[in-house]
Amino acid sequence: MSNVRSHSHVTNLSGNEIYCLKKLSLSPGNICIGNSVFALGILGSLTAGLNILFGGEIPDVTSLIHDGRINAINRMLEEAKASGGTGVTGVTTELISHGSNIEFLSIGSVVHVADAANETLSFSTSADAQELYCQADCGFKPVQYVIGNVAYSIGLGGNIFGFLRSLGRGEVKEYSEIFDRTRHLALERITREARQCKANAVIGINTTITPLMGAQEMLMLGTASSHPALAEYATQPITSDMTNEEMWNMINIGYMPIRLVMGVSVYSLGIVGGIKSIFKSMVRGEVDVLTSLLYEAREKALDRIQADAQRYGADEVVGVKIHVYELGGGLIEFLAIGTAVKKMDGITTRTPVLIPQAIIRDRDTFFDKKPQTGQAVSLTESGKSSAAATQGGPIAIAIGIIMFLFYVFMFVLKHR
Known part of the structure; x- marks a missing residue:
């Protein structure tokens, strides 16, 4: 590992962020960077391959990714300590x-206590300086940047049982259970990481599926983070x-978030419903089979x-978003995610009105347009696959064959 370096007077914080830091009696520091390069290795690849076949979590891949990210984060924090900051904001991995x-x-931005002679690194956060202002005004004190991950696969077993269940219309519980269980693992x-660092809250959670x-x-x-009103949530x-x-x-307005909640359902159109929808789609009008499903x-x-929210005594669930993923083989996953309050x-809040600088989004002024070489796929958009397209199953093939035979039959009738 090379010596720790410091890039003094070089920050990636924007003008709006620096303004928000000033309101918190903080000042901007330099960019800090940490990295780690990993190889899975042939033994790990074989083990991971077996786990992919069986389905569920793949521990080797989960631990590899987690360890790599932690190494990069720790090295970024070493660089931040070398620069004498009090915290690191906007941490990304x-x-x-x-x-x-x-x-x-991992990249972050060091912040300093204004006019402080000596500083000790006391926190790291995924929040940028604008978000940090919002958190502080809500009464939260940042403690540590935390992550939770899980690598998973439907697996051969899941595909077999799922295929048998997907012949009929309705929910495929084998898939629903796998997706629900693994997502709650993250x-x-x-x-658990928050509990280990004596925090009573994890806020600003971002979720990605890759x-x-x-x-x-x-x-x-x-x-x-820690909040004085959440002492009962320490465990x-x-x-x-x-x-x-x-x-x-x-x-x-007096509502505290208490739980990120999720609901998962995986449904199949079924072989009979698939055939019906094919014929219905050949004429104009509503496809009632798909509508009801x-x-x-x-x-x-x-x-x-x-x-899920009721189990935690919530009054409401807010900010609910429903993401739809096509899993292939006539299977569709619906993921509802939100926050119970x-x-x-x-x-x-400490102040009655949020300052505009905390919510103004910075605009990009540099645009690097790449040539189009194919269709781009974004996993953050609904309708994209949360299970690889290679997991498209036998139903898709069967439907394709049926459609081909139907067109051949119509062609023969027409030219007799």
Whole structure:
């Protein structure tokens, strides 16, 4: 590992962020960077391959990614300590492929206590300086940047049982259970990290789902924080995926986030329903088979998110978003995700009005347009696959064959 370096007087903080720091009696410092390059190795690849076949979590891939990210984060913090800052804001972690190796990269911005002679690094946060202002005005004190991840696969077993179940119309419980269980694992792990650093909250959680090494990784990133009104949540920290501006608004009117909640349902159109929808799609009008199926699947996901919130004594679930993923083979996943909130006496923000500099979004002034070489796929948009397209199953093939035979039959009739 090379010597720790410091880039004094070089910051990636914007003017709006620096203004918000000033309001918190903080000043900008330099960029800090940490990285770690990993190779899975042939033994690890074989083990991971077996886990992919069986389905569920793939521990080797999960631990590889987690260890790589932690190494990069720790090295970034070493650089921050060398520069004498009090904290690191806007921490990011990303994964870059270099052939057979993977680089884990973490970048953050050091902040200083204004006019302080000596400083000790006391916190790291995923929040940028604007978001940090919102958190501080809500009464939260940042402690540590935390992550929770899980690498998973449906697996051969899941595909076999799922295929048999998908012949009929309705929910495929084998798939629903796998997706629900693995996604809650990521939430449990980010909560555990917060508990280990004596925090009672994880706020500003961002969730991403990315295809990786023949599987999928679900990653949650957030900031472990402490709030004086949440002492009873020391053993089970609250979790929230609300934006920091949204959280400020809810706390301002007396609602505290208590739990990030999820509801998952995986549905199949079924072989009979698939054939019916093909014929219906050849004429103009509503495809009632698809209409009722998709409605039922969304309702099931919402029922589960509501049940999840009720288990934690929530009053409402806010900011709910429903993401739809096509898994292939006639299977569709519906993921409902939001934050359960609870009305608490005596809860409000420190100031009655949020300053505009905390919510103004910075505009890019440099644009690097890449040539189009194919269709781009964004995993943050609904309708994209959360399980690799290679997991498209036998139903898609069967439907394709049926359509081909139908057109051949029509062609023969027409030219007799």
